[in-house]
Amino acid sequence: MIDALNPVTPAPFSVEAFSCQKAGNARTEYEDAWAIRGSDSPTRCRVAVADGATESSFSALWAALLVESFVRGRSSGPDFFEGLDSIRRLWKRKIRGRPLPWYAAEKARRGAYAAFVGASLSAVNRGWRAVAIGDCCLLHVTGLPEQMELAHSFPLTRSEEFGSSPFLVGSLKKGDDDPRPHVRVSEGVLGPNDVLFFASDALAAWLLRRAEKGEPAWQAIGPMGIRTQEDFETVVAQAREDGTRNDDMTLLRLTRRASGERGAG
Amino acid sequence: MYSAEISRKNPGCFIFLLDQSASMEDPFGGSSDRRKADELATIINKLLHNLSIRCAKGDSIYDYFHVAVIGYGQDSVVKSAFDGAMTGKDLVPISELANNPLRIEDRVKKADDGNGGLVEQTVKFPLWFEAKHAGGTPMSSAFKMGADIVQRWVAEHPKGFPPIVINITDGESTDGDPVQEAKALCSLGSDDGAALVFNIHLSSAAGNPIELPASGDGLPDKFAKQLFDMSSNLTPFMISRAQELGMPADEGARGFVFNAQPVQVIQFLDIGTRPANLR
Secondary structure (H helix, E strand, O other), X not given: OOXXXXXXXXXXXXXXXXXXXXXXXXXXXXXXXXXXXXXXXXXXXXXEEEEEOOOOOOHHHHHHHHHHXXXXXXXXXXXXXXXXXXXXXXXXXXXXXXXXXXXXXXXXHOOOEEEEEEEEEEOOOOEEEEEEEOOOEEEEEXXXXXXXXXXXXXXXXXXXXXXXXXXXXXOOOXXXXXXXXXXXXXXXXXXXXXXXXXXXXXXXXXXXXXXXOOOOOHHHHOOOOOOOXXXXXXXXXXXXXXXXXXOOEEEEEEEEOOOOOOOOX | OOOOOOOOOOOEEEEEEEEOOHHHHOEOOOOOOOEHHHHHHHHHHHHHHHHHHHHEEOOEEOOOEEEEEEXXXXXXXXXXXXXXXXXXXXXXXXXXXXXXXXXXXXXEEEEEOOOOOEEEEEEEEEEOOOOXXXXXXXXXXXXXXXXXXXXXXXXXXXXXXXXXXXXXXXOOOOOOOHHHHHHHHHOOEEOOEEOEEEEEEOOOOOOOOEEOOOOOOOOOOHHHHHHHHXXXXXXXXXXXXXXXXXOOOOOOOEOEEEOOOOHHHHHHOOOOOOOOOOO
């Protein structure tokens, strides 16, 4: 896809996405979501990953609405969560009127929940600004392929911080459930050899654990490590072999494009 | 141990033992108008209600758990307590149970309106069990029947999360010492650990509820002490989950409660990410 507004200027960022559902589940049961907008634009790029909670209903829909709303919007900080009302209305509208058995109706009445991380990047200074709630993570890795190291991990920084009950953003507005105090914000600058990875919780936890053990997997998930869906599934299989919990896994990889290389959307 | 994944492919197993004996007609917790049998029916209906909702997904329900409910009392026999479409069955998948309550009542509940106020909502409340109270209390035999089901389950699911047996009673067994039978049941298990026994004690005595104690000291009577002795230690995950849910569980806590409605025990098993802010 070519950006019609700037058809000849090279796009500065390249973003690729890989995803895989929980082992034993159908692809239709995948409850993570991701969105990318502007990877073919010379001025801006927005990406987001969300992870719908297993223990809530219609959470894949909620996760998808969150990431789409983020990449289509302009907010790059906590103000994104000021605008949740319209996304929540959309979620409600999508499930309203469905004939549901009692247990499904009661579960839907409790709302859907998701972890979220979204970032906007500026082509001007290669700066990124990210906002997150829960345990989807941004991992900023720097250095040449053989010497790649973690420069920044956000919002969680250690593998032991991942649990099975994070605070998540809900699809219903409740008085005692305001997500705004839980919003985290971070910023950085993407250097020439840097990579930004966005990962849902199980994958992020495994990547941090590998780095903590002195056996980083950055090269394995870098541009030379994962080229195809099959490559990604091999990495996922390795993570599960290492004892990572069986969960949906999503990876977005954002790099600076070499000068002269054209955006492909 | 106690780390096996619970999924549709590797389901968990709950076995409830219900005391439906004549002594359950006595008042509950010093109340003048509420019987222990009423309290038991409320607890089991709430537990099954919560378990069904926990397994609901979209417009469907996932069979994360299989459930048996054994009654002991009437005619001093031990048998499946299910009525209606499930009469005579022991283990059923949660979907079958959720789709076959005896009846569904409409109840009005106050809910957060999102703007600092409350709004009344009509919610569906299914009932599977009515209050029953007749006959003796063959609790030891109930544990034997529970053990038979556990044995069958672990043979079919040798690597799965071990079964959890939840006994709800006033504690006055009439067919011998149930402690030995409970211990025998706990000697069974899967590769992932021994079967677990929890006890919910409904007493006529008034007094503050006690939840998940680590010691039998201070329990009000010999029946409470006996049921405490029969109860398994909670796993570390269960202790941390109980704490998250606001229950007073310390290291060494056992699956025992006295005159309380521990509907949270249904949350003690991990089936995936549970939002901390989901109430």
